[in-house]
Amino acid sequence: xxxxxxxxDLSAHLAEISAIILFGIGITLLMLSxxxxxxxxxxxxxxxxxxxxxxxxxxxxxxxxxxVVDGIEQMAYYINPIPAxxxxxxIVVSVASSAVLLALTVRLYRQYHTLDIDEITSxxxxxxxx
Amino acid sequence: MTDxxxxxxxxxxxLVCILLPLGSAAVTSVLxxxxxxxxxxxxxxxxxxxxxxxxxxxxDPSRSYTFPMGHFPAPWGNELRIGMVECLIxxxxxxxxxLSFLGGMRRLDQDIxxxxxxxxxxxxxxxxxxxxxQVFTNDLFTSYVFVEIMTLSSSALIASRARGRTVLASARxxxxxxxxxxxxxxxxxxLYDLTGHLLMGHIREAVDVLVSSGENHLALIVTVALMxxxxxxxxxLFPFHTWVPDAYGSSTPAxxxxxSSLVSKGYIFVLLKIICRCMGPSLFRLSGMDDILFVFAxxxxxxxxxxxxxxxxxxxxxxxxxVAQIGYVYLGIGLGSEYGLMAALFHIICHAACxxxxxxxxxxxxxxxxxKTSLHALRGSGHRAPLTGIAFVVGxxxxxxxxxxxxxxxxxxxALAAMDFHRFHRYLVLLGLVISTWLNxxxxxxxxxxxxxxxxxxxxxxxxxxxxxxxxxxxxxxxxNFYLGIGAQRLITAFFDALPAFSAAFPG
Numbered sequence: 001x002x003x004x005x006x007x008x009d010l011s012a013h014l015a016e017i018s019a020i021i022l023f024g025i026g027i028t029l030l031m032l033s034x035x036x037x038x039x040x041x042x043x044x045x046x047x048x049x050x051x052x053x054x055x056x057x058x059x060x061x062x063x064x065x066x067x068v069v070d071g072i073e074q075m076a077y078y079i080n081p082i083p084a085x086x087x088x089x090x091i092v093v094s095v096a097s098s099a100v101l102l103a104l105t106v107r108l109y110r111q112y113h114t115l116d117i118d119e120i121t122s123x124x125x126x127x128x129x130x
Numbered sequence: 131m132t133d134x135x136x137x138x139x140x141x142x143x144x145l146v147c148i149l150l151p152l153g154s155a156a157v158t159s160v161l162x163x164x165x166x167x168x169x170x171x172x173x174x175x176x177x178x179x180x181x182x183x184x185x186x187x188x189x190d191p192s193r194s195y196t197f198p199m200g201h202f203p204a205p206w207g208n209e210l211r212i213g214m215v216e217c218l219i220x221x222x223x224x225x226x227x228x229l230s231f232l233g234g235m236r237r238l239d240q241d242i243x244x245x246x247x248x249x250x251x252x253x254x255x256x257x258x259x260x261x262x263x264q265v266f267t268n269d270l271f272t273s274y275v276f277v278e279i280m281t282l283s284s285s286a287l288i289a290s291r292a293r294g295r296t297v298l299a300s301a302r303x304x305x306x307x308x309x310x311x312x313x314x315x316x317x318x319x320x321l322y323d324l325t326g327h328l329l330m331g332h333i334r335e336a337v338d339v340l341v342s343s344g345e346n347h348l349a350l351i352v353t354v355a356l357m358x359x360x361x362x363x364x365x366x367l368f369p370f371h372t373w374v375p376d377a378y379g380s381s382t383p384a385x386x387x388x389x390s391s392l393v394s395k396g397y398i399f400v401l402l403k404i405i406c407r408c409m410g411p412s413l414f415r416l417s418g419m420d421d422i423l424f425v426f427a428x429x430x431x432x433x434x435x436x437x438x439x440x441x442x443x444x445x446x447x448x449x450x451x452x453v454a455q456i457g458y459v460y461l462g463i464g465l466g467s468e469y470g471l472m473a474a475l476f477h478i479i480c481h482a483a484c485x486x487x488x489x490x491x492x493x494x495x496x497x498x499x500x501x502k503t504s505l506h507a508l509r510g511s512g513h514r515a516p517l518t519g520i521a522f523v524v525g526x527x528x529x530x531x532x533x534x535x536x537x538x539x540x541x542x543x544x545a546l547a548a549m550d551f552h553r554f555h556r557y558l559v560l561l562g563l564v565i566s567t568w569l570n571x572x573x574x575x576x577x578x579x580x581x582x583x584x585x586x587x588x589x590x591x592x593x594x595x596x597x598x599x600x601x602x603x604x605x606x607x608x609x610x611n612f613y614l615g616i617g618a619q620r621l622i623t624a625f626f627d628a629l630p631a632f633s634a635a636f637p638g
Contacts, residue, residue: 023316030309039305046312050319057323082328086271090315093278097308100282104289104301111297117305124295 015056022049036105036115040098047094051087058083140187141197144212144266146180147220152259155252166248167235170255174228177258181221188217191627194637196268205332211268211637214628215475218621219399220265222479225610226391226486227258233490233603234384236596241291241382250290256283257388261396270318270328270408273400277314281307281364284393287385288377299376306373307364314360320353321408330407334635341413354409354417361401362423365394367460368430371453375441378449383493386445390452390489391482398459398478402471406633411466424464424555428562430457435569443503444496447573448488451529454566455481458544461559467550472625473543479621480528480536480614487607488525494518494596494604495581505580512581515596519581521604526574528611531567536614541567543622 010017022045029042059079066078105115112120154173158166194213201207231254242250260280267273281304289300322328324346325336340346363370378386405414414420434453441447459481462474498515499507512519528535541563548559614621631637 023312027309027312030305030312036301043308043312046308047315050312050315053316054319054322057319083322086319086322089271089275093275096282097278097304097311100285101301101304101308104285104297104304107289107297108301117301120298124298128295 016053019049019053019056022046022052034116034118036101036108036117039117040101040105043101044094044098047090051090054083054087054090058087137195137197138187140183141195141212143180143184143187144197144210144216144220144262147177147184147224147262148259148266150180150259151177151255151262155255155259158248158252158255161248161251163244163247166251167238170251171228171232171235173255174224174231174258177262178221178224178228181217181224181262184212185214185217185221188212188214190214191624192631194628194631194634196637204329205327208267208269208272209329210266211330212266213631213637214624215632216265218624218628219475219478220262222482223261223265223392223395224258226482227254227261227388229603229606229610230384230387230391230486230490232599233486233607234382234387234493235599237383237493241293243292246290250287253283253286253290254384254388257287257393261392264396264400268330268407270321270330270333270404273403274311274315274318277364277397277400278311280393280396281311284389287389288381290385291380291382295376296380299373299380302373303377306370310360310363310370312360313356313363317353317356317360320349320356324349324353330403331635333408334410337409337413341410341416350413351417354414354419357404358401358419358423361397361404362426362460365397365401366453366456367423368426368434368453368457371430371434371456374453375437375446375449378452378489379443379446383490386449387486387489390449391484391486394452394456395459395478395482398456398463398474402463402474403632405463406471406629407635411633415466420464420466422464423460424558427457427460427464428558430454431461431562431566432457432569435566435573439569439573441573442505444492444505444508444577445489445503447505447577448485448492451488451570451573452481452485454570455485455529457566458540461544461562462547465547465551465555465559467547468626468629469543469547469550471629472622473540473547475625476543476618476622477540480540483607483610483614484525484528484536487521487604487611488529490600490607491518491521491525491604494600495522497596505577508577508581509583510581510585512578513584517601517604518596521608522581523578524608524611526578528615530570530574534612534615536611536618539615539618539622 026042026045026049030039033039033042063077063079066081108120109115112123114120151173158169161169191214197210199208238247257280260276263276264273285300285304288303289296325333327333327336340350366374378390431454434450434457438447438450441450459474459477462470494515495508495511495518496503498511528537531537531541545563548556
């Protein structure tokens with residue numbers, strides 16, 4: 001019986017569960033990968049995971065976007081538009097952040113000819129000693 | 131619920147503090163270098179003036195009001211919330227920002243490529259808009275957006291110097307901050323999901339209902355943990371401080387002064403608002419995050435200073451000392467009492483005034499020693515640059531906690547805050563303060579003695595005209611530090627009177 005309940009729970013919250021798993025993968029990449037590009041991919045994954053969570057929580061199946069075209073004004077007919085607005089704003093913010101990190105990656109690559117952050121750090125240290 | 135039409139004209143002043151620098155940032159990008167600098171200085175002074183006027187008009191510390199942005203009333207529209215705590219913090223932030231910019235202005239020619247200098251001014255303006263928006267906003271998502279704007283502009287401020295390892299420092303800064311903002315954003319989304327609100331007062335109402343009914347208990351605690359950890363990563367609480375020495379130690383002096391004294395404090399202020407206004411102290415205590423912050427704050431106070439002692443580069447030493455000072459602020463938050471919060475707020479201001487002066491004067495001393503940053507090279511530089519030497523000594527003494535200076539009042543505050551607690555907390559705080567003060571004395575006095583020792587061989591001073599603005603900034607910062615030490619009582623009383631209004635869900 002509990003197995004069935006568990007499966008029901010799982011399917012009802014599929015989007016949220018996958019969002020959290022994606023978030024975990026993204027954070028791991030961001031923290032543990034030494035490659036700057038992979039770090040950036042990790043960051044994009046964490047943020048997308050959060051937006052997936054927000055969008056999944058903000059949508060109620062069967063309801064519509066709150067644009068009144070057929071004269072129905074009951075609240076129960078529409079969904080709250082704010083989560084979608086937050087997702088849009090958030091996407092803009094994370095695009096800007098990844099753009100800045102990518103720009104820094106390009107400059108680092110031109111200077112040190114590698115994407116490995118540990119290698120760059122040791123190269124920079126050697127440069128300073130000289 | 132305040133109606134836009136019932137507001138007096140002065141009540142729109144916080145809008146000036148936010149929109150003026152934000153709007154002029156867009157204009158500044160096309161201005162030539164010299165005009166851009168003047169314009170930035172003017173805008174920062176106007177922002178300072180607006181915050182003074184706001185403080186004067188508000189007058190009563192127990193008073194606070196909300197300012198609706200746009201025409202939508204409270205649960206739907208975005209709003210600002212203004213009380214005495216916000217006003218005072220904004221006032222000191224804009225003052226320190228202005229002085230750091232003025233003090234570091236002349237060095238920009240040396241450190242930044244000619245045609246990028248007006249872009250540097252854009253970043254300064256963006257940062258100052260983001261800071262005041264974070265201080266005043268009452269909406270969680272707005273504070274997230276401005277937290278990110280601040281992160282991006284500070285990353286540019288670090289990377290702007292053309293020489294050295296600044297790009298690497300900036301990349302490492304970005305990576306840590308991205309981690310922090312992801313955790314913070316996840317916490318924010320959880321909180322929105324649990325409560326259905328983004329305005330802090332309404333979140334508090336919903337959270338109180340959830341806490342008293344015991345519903346979603348685990349989810350609430352996870353939320354508190356995510357937001358606290360996210361913001362403490364961003365504000366470089368020990369052990370997330372690894373990016374600090376590179377970022378503060380290698381960027382141009384104006385950048386390091388602004389970064390160390392203001393950026394981390396902006397994040398901490400957002401955290402304070404979340405703890406006091408959104409969650410309420412009881413939920414914060416329930417989640418156990420206060421003890422966690424307390425432990426890491428103590429570790430940071432001591433280990434940050436230990437790392438500072440081991441540095442051979444004066445700017446990296448001051449950067450590590452910042453790690454220790456951030457520990458002090460979190461100590462006040464971790465204590466969780468009203469006195470602890472007041473001590474944290476006072477230390478935010480006190481450290482801002484002191485650290486910016488230390489970075490500016492250290493850069494002056496380095497210049498007087500032919501551009502070498504090692505401690506040994508600074509020998510005798512206090513004689514070569516008298517005023518800079520005095521500023522460094524005042525800053526160092528304030529950090530150590532010498533009477534008549536801000537740092538002393540701050541340390542007394544923390545000790546007094548600890549007295550309200552039982553044995554365990556009390557003795558840990560006092561022990562931490564003693565060890566940290568001892569270490570501070572060790573590494574700061576070492577430099578103070580060194581800069582007034584006669585050098586073995588005559589060092590040729592580089593003939594760099596340090597300028598009127600640099601002198602003005604240092605003198606003003608010295609005065610500010612003495613004011614914080616001598617006239618602190620009024621400030622402390624104002625914070626005490628204003629805290630209930632600051633942490634109330636709704637004004638009035």
